[in-house]
Amino acid sequence: MVKSFQYIYNDEHSLNQFIIENGLDRHPSLFIQAFVGNSPLDAIQELQDQINRLVPRSTLIGCSSKGQVADGKIVSDIVLSFTLFEKTKVKALLQEKSDSSKQLGIQMCQEIGQADTKAFIIFSSHLQLDVQEFLDGVSEGGGETVIAGGVSSDLPQKRHTYVFTNQQISTDGFVSASLNGNGLMVQSHAVEEWQEVGPAFKVTKVRGHIVDGINFMKPIRLLEMYLGERFVNDLPDSSIEFPFLAKEKNDSVAVYIMNVLPNGSVELSQEVEEGQEVSFGFASVQDIIQTTTKLLAQLKRHPVETHYVYNCVARRRYISEVTKQELSYFNRISQVSGFFSYGEFGRKGGKPKLMAHSLTYLGLSEGVREPIKDLKVDFQLTPETDAMMSLTHLIHTAEKDIQELTHNIQISEEYYRSLFDNNTDFVYSTDLNGRFNSLNPSFIKTFGFTKDEILGKSALQFIREEDTGRVRRHFYRAMEGREQYYDLPIASKNGEVNFFQIKNIPITVDGECVGIFGIGRNVTKERQFEKKITQLAYYDGETDLPNKMKFREIVDEHISRAKKKKREMAVLFLDMDRFKMINDTLGHWAGDLIMKELAKRIQATLPKGAYPGRFSGDTFTVLLTKDVNESTISDITDAIMKTIQTPFTYQGKEFYISVSIGVGIFPRDGDESTDLLRNADSALTRAKSKGGNNTVYFSRDMKEDNTRKVEMEAHLRRAIDREELFVAYQPIMNISDQSLIGCESLLRWHHPSWGMISPVEFIPLAEETGLIYDIGKWVLVESCLQLKKWLDQQADDFYISVNVSAQQFQHPTFHCDVKEALVISGLKPEYLCLELTETIMLHDAAHTIEVMNSLADLGVKLAIDDFGTGYSSLSYLKHLPLHILKIDRSFVQNMNDHTPDVAIVQSIATMGKGLNMKVVAEGVETNEQLQLLKQLGCDYAQGFLIERPMSSDKMNTYLEGRNLVPSQKP
Incomplete structure (x- = not known):
């Protein structure tokens, strides 16, 4: 039987207790995976030392990470995953990058691979190690052995990231573990689903992994044209968001940018051929959910005893709610652990591959479990995910429309005219001076003008003056051959203003631009929906104050500034004393009215540089960023307590409320938002325990009390x-x-x-x-x-x-x-x-x-x-x-x-x-x-x-x- 235990690291004492309580020190075959976040070198060395002393017979591999998984939840702490095997032996190896990566992969299989090796788990310290070549070497040396794992970081120069075993640590290498034993049963899967977005391009100049030209342009220029300057500046990290999809026979393979060369060329994760078509890819949320649902259905019928998941940081960033639900479902089958990586390892099409925006899964068993009957898989999509799916579909559909339109112009004027006239989106064309020379019926229907009122007129006459400069820039870029996307508010003849998504493309005849085509779609509802999503996601619905998530972002932003300028800040936690009595006495509707009034009163007392928020229920937060010292904090808290103690009037009756306040000061009480907020909350708890209606500053003994309480x-x-x-x-x-x-x-x-x-x-x-x-x-x-x-x-x-x-x-x-x-x-x-x-x-x-x-x-x-x-x-x-x-x-x-x-x-x-x-x-x-x-x-x-x-x-x-x-x- 295989059994796993997940432990969120605190200190050596609690680690020792966890090991003793679960009998881990007595087991002869103990495999430990350590995901240490951005822990520094000395912290990793201390962790190695503790593990070697407490469980000397264990086999340890670990790496830096950006988000860890413990018991199916995403955490920011160090996570140790302990796995006990009865019939399986584990070997580990750390290899520094000194030889070719492919040779390292072959060597790894020779040193720790055996005839009964069922799986390799591999972690790479960063992407710049020719990771795909290493996997090719593993394939050559290890045959069809299952592979799982991931890359710790994108670039080594951004931050030091590590891979390590019981005795060794490296910032520039691979760490591997082999799982060996005929009694071990392995299941593996890679969930990687892409859909094409935008036009198709041709590779026009290539040298193996190095691409020098796409559509006769430097790749970096093409990327900047279509995906923007931010995307290019963030390469190669951003490549996991929009990789190239290289067409191979009847399939498309995701290819990632591994390096940007000074001359504007790019190095890809695998070779492509000259003349091969490529396009941009974006993760298909719908396909991901379908694939994961099928995998979970299989696991319901044949559940494993333990499993690991190595997930992409891009999934955590863009489809976080789907990712959280995936992990929760996996954990209901058996305990799941893992980390978020900058590239995942798995088999796709029979070959080991470096993947991205993927989930790579490894399930292990030494025995057979009964099917799980009470697991119902039903992914719930958040408004953000729905909006992302709709927007991707919208762009994809519009792109098809324009491609079809351009093709029809070249082939058949009659066919073009039919498409032009019957398109539900409005379509128009202009000459090189921006004057309208054709409109489709949808244009007339959308804006209410007649053709005589539009044709021959400059398009700039029909938009706001403040938008003319921006529209001109897009127009000129389209004339240069670059497709343009932008949003534009336009008023119809009756004065009603709507938002439209506009796309401009050049009309070319014999290779020269003779005019501009435009296609537009009313996206007013989508933009309102996006605005509403942002409001719902980041602001409290009753008070319009930043919610917990948004307030934490504000604190993070100001901590970054305060560190540079070496300034102090303070976080206040405010909790209304006995507010439940108001709700129970007057009802929740009245309680909500009083809560709004509380928010107004608190805001009215705050100085410049103060940021209020509603953390939850009757708890408010305040960030103070200017002239912060205990004297100014005391003045502000006194003012808050005084304004809240002023009676509230409801239906002719007066009600009195008092407030308890906890204070945490940056950097004294925490130099990261998590620590600062937690400590301010601890001070609030102490204020409440002292009877309320008072202010308490955080002190170190509170942390000790909290630790004692948790233990x-x-x-x-x-x-x-x-x-x-x-x-x-x-x-x-x-x-x-x-x-x-x-x-x-x-x-x-x-x-x-x-x-x-x-x-x-x-x-x-x-x-x-x-x-x-x-x-x-x-x-x-x-x-x-x-x-x-x-x-x-x-x-x-x-x-x-x-x-x-x-x-x-x-x-x-x-x-x-x-x-x-x-x-x-x-x-x-x-x-x-x-x-x-x-x-x-x-x-x-x-x-x-x-x-x-x-x-x-x-x-x-x-x-x-x-x-x-x-x-x-x-x-x-x-x-x-x-x-x-x-x-x-x-x-x-x-x-x-x-x-x-x-x-x-x-x-x-x-x-x-x-x-x-x-x-x-x-x-x-x-x-x-x-x-x-x-x-x-x-x-x-x-x-x-x-x-x-x-x-x-x-x-x-x-x-x-x-x-x-x-x-x-x-």
């Missing part, structure tokens, strides 16, 4: 299974005769490394993470089972009291959970008492009363814990089926003859008797307190004076000492 959550999730949690019992005594009347179950946690952890620390964490429900259910069953055991041993009757959190009580199945605990244990309901906090009444009073009545009908006792410290109202108490009031220990411990606490305790005791309830005093530590409680009319007592909380074994001894259960000794 504790991970350990708490496994504490029950590891039997680290246990129930302690504290006796409850009848004050009048000092007999045992009950005992309280108290949850305790003994961690093997940290020792005893205070409930004050881990119970709030359990409530925050939602673990409290499962833990509370376990405590309930455990307590009932223990009491039933004591009662069966002929102990005197006494009840057991179990604490219930507000979250647990509000859970829809809580009543059923109580019944289930009683059934499992066989305990009668009257022996179980549930202790509820007063805060339970804050959530949903009607539901709370309904559940309490159903529990009372069941026969269970109900108690209010820590009475007097919360929100209990006598109007509630008299209607609730309560049996016991528990006086909070704070009143008992401060009690003496001259304090108000005596009067409080006496009042609660008197009220309890009036409501026919028993009164328990908690925290009794002295005989004086016990005697005073007796005088004040309390019924029961609990505290260290009677007994401390004890384990079940010690409670057995306690009961034996009171002769309540028979001795268990022989």
Whole structure:
């Protein structure tokens, strides 16, 4: 069996824990892939050292990367993928570029390839290593062996990127791993789907991989003409966006620009021939989805045990939502890992190839899994993806129209005239002075002018004055033989303005330009849709403020500037205190109105150089970029708190809101947006925990607290299974005769490394993470089972009291959970008492009363814990089926003859008797307190004076000492 574990690297301590917890250090065949992002050399060396010490028998390969995959999600952290094999051996090799790349590929197969090698995984440090030649060498030396992997970077001079093994690191080489064993089953696939965009060209001058001419032009000039200066400046990186599609028989092969030569020639990833046709290619999203869906359907029927995906950075950039869904579906079959590369390795047409804008897949198994029945594949296209598909289709279709139009002019005037007249897009022609000399019917229909009003007139008369310069430039470029695309607003005769996509092409006769053809299409709806997509993608719909994604972009942009100018900045996180109460009281519609008003107030207080945003819900963010210091930050936060505290008026009533603010300062609290935002958010969390309505600046101890909290959550999730949690019992005594009347179950946690952890620390964490429900259910069953055991041993009757959190009580199945605990244990309901906090009444009073009545009908006792410290109202108490009031220990411990606490305790005791309830005093530590409680009319007592909380074994001894259960000794 093959089994994989994905780990997001934090530090050596957590890595060691992960390895031990999953038994990775005990396995003889452990394969590790490390995707380290843009980590520097010393960080990679430290990671190598840790892996070699913690898992010395492992085989490691890794590389720099631009986006990592862990458990089917895209992350920016270092990712370690651990794969355990039972029948497979792994060998690794790092090769520096010193010989021909093809020879290196052959040598790699000879050194780590074997007769039973099923797959090679290969990473290249950058593109400038003749990668395709290396793959050709692998093909020659390794035959039909499956190949997967990718390229770490586009150009080595842009940034240092690395490949490495357990012992070696290189910035200029290949790292490879061979998977060897007859018991290993391998599945591989390459999802690479292209469609032609734009016209076809001919290769007119070529030297092997070097192309000197296309359509008798230097390739770099042709690329600039059709794809623009930005595309050319970003080569060869941008070639993965629009590669050449070289026509070969009945197929087209994607060919990538590997290098731009000083004379304007280009070096391609494979050889092309003179006279061969090439065109531009763009990824076909629809075909990609169809191919991936077929692959997933196959994997449903024959699921693998683990798999890796090596994805293109261009897919992450242009079809990110589709890519995320792909990874999610793969991860539902089995855990998936990988990275985003600048060129992927796989087999296409039987040969290993360097691909781009692709997903290369490698699935591994040593056993057979049952088919997966509950996986439904249904890709959901985002508006951005829909718009991209529509725009590509639009350009492709228009291009076909124009090509057909030009062809018809040359062949048949009659056929041309039919196409010209019946084209649904408007078509026109002008002379070399820009005067109209022909129009099709669609032109007349679109703009409402007659032919007499248009023909012979300059086209510039019908556009805005500010657009004339731009239109002239496109016109002259078309006269030079360069096709032109541009958007233009044009008014019809009735004054209505629409946006049109215009294409100009030269009309040539005997090789000379005699006029210009134009074709136009109304794209007003598309442009409005694109604008709406941008608004939806980057701005909050209620406040029009930048959303989380846009705000992060703003922060990134200003961090880049601040680093150059060595300036400080600050990020504020603002969270409205108890805003949920506004929504619950007034409704969400009113809450939205107040949220808009909040946004206006915040904006009104901000100085120049401040950028507000809405992060989520009732949380706002502010970036301060000018004159940032703690004094100016304090002035701004004071102004924000003051304006928010001004009452809001709704339907004639005033409502008050306060705000908590967390502050993170650049670069002190983070020199990257991720760290700065996270730390400002941590400061906000601290501000909320201090009661709200205050400002807190981030400090390093918060990071330590957060780290401790994250670690504790991970350990708490496994504490029950590891039997680290246990129930302690504290006796409850009848004050009048000092007999045992009950005992309280108290949850305790003994961690093997940290020792005893205070409930004050881990119970709030359990409530925050939602673990409290499962833990509370376990405590309930455990307590009932223990009491039933004591009662069966002929102990005197006494009840057991179990604490219930507000979250647990509000859970829809809580009543059923109580019944289930009683059934499992066989305990009668009257022996179980549930202790509820007063805060339970804050959530949903009607539901709370309904559940309490159903529990009372069941026969269970109900108690209010820590009475007097919360929100209990006598109007509630008299209607609730309560049996016991528990006086909070704070009143008992401060009690003496001259304090108000005596009067409080006496009042609660008197009220309890009036409501026919028993009164328990908690925290009794002295005989004086016990005697005073007796005088004040309390019924029961609990505290260290009677007994401390004890384990079940010690409670057995306690009961034996009171002769309540028979001795268990022989």
